[in-house]
Amino acid sequence: MQDVVAWLTAHGNLKIIDEPLDVELEIPHVAYIEVKKPDSRPLLFTQPINRAKGITYEMPVLMNIFANKSLTEEIFGKHPDAVAEGIEELLKLKPPKALIDKIKMIPKLFSLKNVFPKRLKFRGECQEVIIPKAEVDLDRLPILKTWEEDGGAFITMGQVYTQSLDGSMQNLGMYRLQQYDKNRLGMHWQIHKDASHFFDQYQRAGKKMPISVAIGGDPLYIWCGQAPMPHGMFEMLLYGFVRNQNAQLVKSITNEIYIPRDVDIVIEGFVDPTLTEIEGPFGDHTGYYTLKEPFPVMEVETITMKKSPVFAATVVGKPPLEDKYMGWATERVFLPMLKPMAPDLIDYNMPENGVFHNLIMAKMKTLYKGHAMQFMHAFWGVGQMSFVKHALFVGEDAPKLEESEALTEHILDRLSPERVFITKGIVDHLDHSSSEQFVGGKLGVDATGDEIAEGVAVPLEDSKLFEKVHKCYRDVVALKQYFSQTKNPLCVIMVEKQESMANLMDKLAPLHAHIKVAIIVERANNELDNPYMLLWRVVNNIDASRDVRLSPYIMVDATNKGALDGFSREWPGDTFCTKSVLDDLQAKGLIDIEEAFVKKFGLLPFE
Ligand SMILES: Cc1cc2nc3c(=O)[nH]c(=O)nc-3n(C[C@H](O)[C@H](O)[C@H](O)COP(=O)(O)O)c2cc1C
Numbered sequence: 001m002q003d004v005v006a007w008l009t010a011h012g013n014l015k016i017i018d019e020p021l022d023v024e025l026e027i028p029h030v031a032y033i034e035v036k037k038p039d040s041r042p043l044l045f046t047q048p049i050n051r052a053k054g055i056t057y058e059m060p061v062l063m064n065i066f067a068n069k070s071l072t073e074e075i076f077g078k079h080p081d082a083v084a085e086g087i088e089e090l091l092k093l094k095p096p097k098a099l100i101d102k103i104k105m106i107p108k109l110f111s112l113k114n115v116f117p118k119r120l121k122f123r124g125e126c127q128e129v130i131i132p133k134a135e136v137d138l139d140r141l142p143i144l145k146t147w148e149e150d151g152g153a154f155i156t157m158g159q160v161y162t163q164s165l166d167g168s169m170q171n172l173g174m175y176r177l178q179q180y181d182k183n184r185l186g187m188h189w190q191i192h193k194d195a196s197h198f199f200d201q202y203q204r205a206g207k208k209m210p211i212s213v214a215i216g217g218d219p220l221y222i223w224c225g226q227a228p229m230p231h232g233m234f235e236m237l238l239y240g241f242v243r244n245q246n247a248q249l250v251k252s253i254t255n256e257i258y259i260p261r262d263v264d265i266v267i268e269g270f271v272d273p274t275l276t277e278i279e280g281p282f283g284d285h286t287g288y289y290t291l292k293e294p295f296p297v298m299e300v301e302t303i304t305m306k307k308s309p310v311f312a313a314t315v316v317g318k319p320p321l322e323d324k325y326m327g328w329a330t331e332r333v334f335l336p337m338l339k340p341m342a343p344d345l346i347d348y349n350m351p352e353n354g355v356f357h358n359l360i361m362a363k364m365k366t367l368y369k370g371h372a373m374q375f376m377h378a379f380w381g382v383g384q385m386s387f388v389k390h391a392l393f394v395g396e397d398a399p400k401l402e403e404s405e406a407l408t409e410h411i412l413d414r415l416s417p418e419r420v421f422i423t424k425g426i427v428d429h430l431d432h433s434s435s436e437q438f439v440g441g442k443l444g445v446d447a448t449g450d451e452i453a454e455g456v457a458v459p460l461e462d463s464k465l466f467e468k469v470h471k472c473y474r475d476v477v478a479l480k481q482y483f484s485q486t487k488n489p490l491c492v493i494m495v496e497k498q499e500s501m502a503n504l505m506d507k508l509a510p511l512h513a514h515i516k517v518a519i520i521v522e523r524a525n526n527e528l529d530n531p532y533m534l535l536w537r538v539v540n541n542i543d544a545s546r547d548v549r550l551s552p553y554i555m556v557d558a559t560n561k562g563a564l565d566g567f568s569r570e571w572p573g574d575t576f577c578t579k580s581v582l583d584d585l586q587a588k589g590l591i592d593i594e595e596a597f598v599k600k601f602g603l604l605p606f607e
Pocket residue numbers: 156171172173174175176177188189190191192193194195225226227228229314316323326384
């Protein structure tokens with residue numbers, strides 16, 4: 001990471017902050033604000049401290065390594081599309097027929113030898129310093145507490161290396177780790193993830209599970225940790241493929257797990273499968289807190305590190321965040337891997353304000369009736385794509401998927417209740433909207449067809465429509481229509497929620513001459529003029545199997561759910577910055593934000 005810091009200083013516009021700043025809230029808040037700027041920069045905090053614990057840390061904290069698209073591309077050493085092209089070529093590899101084809105194939109096959117990680121026999125730079133068990137103290141690491149209501153401090157960019165019980169499979173996953181005390185960490189591997197599957201094997205066998213958590217090194221390790229590789233494929237293969245250079249691994253000191261030789265810090269230990277501890281709450285990348293839940297606990301055996309390590313960390317919360325750029329690269333690289341199951345897929349896009357799994361837009365060539373539905377099922381059935389809640393499919397004639405305004409118009413001109421398809425499936429571990437954890441509604445829109453014939457029969461201006469809606473239902477406080485030029489304007493209705501929105505939907509039904517799509521949101525912490533955050537809120541908050549009506553027109557209840565709705569799970573709160581911390585950072589000139597910025601990204605609760 002020292003090399004990365006030098007490289008970022010020379011090429012990546014690194015901002016160095018020498019002011020002593022607290023790992024609790026201050027450093028995370030500065031990084032959170034920075035990554036939301038259009039020209040965001042990586043940040044190095046050279047003097048992290050913890051005032052409450054009276055600690056001055058010996059190592060700096062590096063954040064926003066994936067601060068923007070161009071930096072992400074630099075980390076890859078090529079555009080992620082170029083990686084995708086290489087993967088596509090590999091997937092299409094056919095046995096050569098003529099001698100000339102054989103000769104042409106040699107360089108490709110030769111480069112494949114670089115894909116496989118190399119296991120070295122000697123110790124790595126990451127093992128220059130070895131801290132024995134008796135001296136292990138996680139307080140030596142500048143572990144961040146991002147949000148006021150977080151259950152504690154969390155390692156947010158830990159590369160978690162694990163292996164299957166029989167040692168035949170190795171895995172790298174990026175999972176957050178809660179620091180409980182000097183030598184114990186909470187392992188937040190979610191139920192659908194590979195390390196959790198390995199854990200099940202150890203649990204069944206009644207054996208302790210070895211784990212090595214690495215921090216730092218080549219930033220591409222970090223990206224590989226979050227890449228949704230198929231189960232059983234070690235992410236370091238992808239590393240070797242992208243770098244065209246084998247990952248060089250060394251054995252951990254106290255277990256058989258191999259980690260990259262050049263990471264900055266390695267925390268080795270094991271999980272006793274009979275023990276769990278409450279993990280969280282934690283302000284997550286959904287922009288909501290994930291609630292307390294029991295997770296396995298890692299007991300640390302040793303910590304090894306380089307002589308001058310750098311501590312890599314990220315901050316998650318409401319979009320846009322660093323995962324926007326990591327996610328962009330993932331989306332590009334994994335396109336060819338989706339094609340074998342959806343061969344007529346042209347492209348897909350997961351906007352960051354849909355927090356990735358909450359919204360996907362896909363472009364395809366349709367060859368037969370139901371083709372888009374077939375692809376929706378394929379997506380909902382495979383790997384981490386199955387977490388997707390809302391899938392909108394368009395045909396070849398649609399605008400580019402990144403042209404969000406034009407694409408939305410295209411979809412709305414093709415939308416009708418008959419083209420909306422609702423089913424159920426598994427949902428992301430973090431999803432808070434489904435009535436039951438892990439299983440919830442899925443909504444697909446087949447907008448691959450022609451424009452629909454009829455738009456709104458009697459369109460009304462916002463003020464006139466508000467009068468009508470308010471007459472039907474007194475708790476409506478405001479209304480705004482988006483995309484009125486299309487066949488299906490989006491009518492966003494803001495309410496002061498006093499009861500289940502089923503009643504509002506019943507009362508709105510007679511207004512079908514004026515409304516074709518109604519989306520209900522609450523007044524608290526929403527702004528009708530902020531479509532970016534409205535989209536974020538709506539796709540987060542709905543479970544289509546419960547919250548969407550298709551008759552007499554499309555109605556969506558995107559309010560928070562609770563006892564009024566017969567919803568028995570706890571509904572989590574938004575991640576908000578701490579005002580006093582923002583004020584302090586602003587006074588010190590460490591951030592420079594205006595009221596409009598605070599509102600735009602929902603940094604503070606609305607008054
Ligand atoms: C910043 C960040 C934090 C993440 N935190 C977690 C986490 O705490 N738990 C988890 O299961 N997945 C987390 N993920 C997602 C996983 O890294 C991702 O699903 C990865 O593909 C899992 O690898 P696996 O399939 O090998 O288990 C996180 C991703 C990012 C970008």
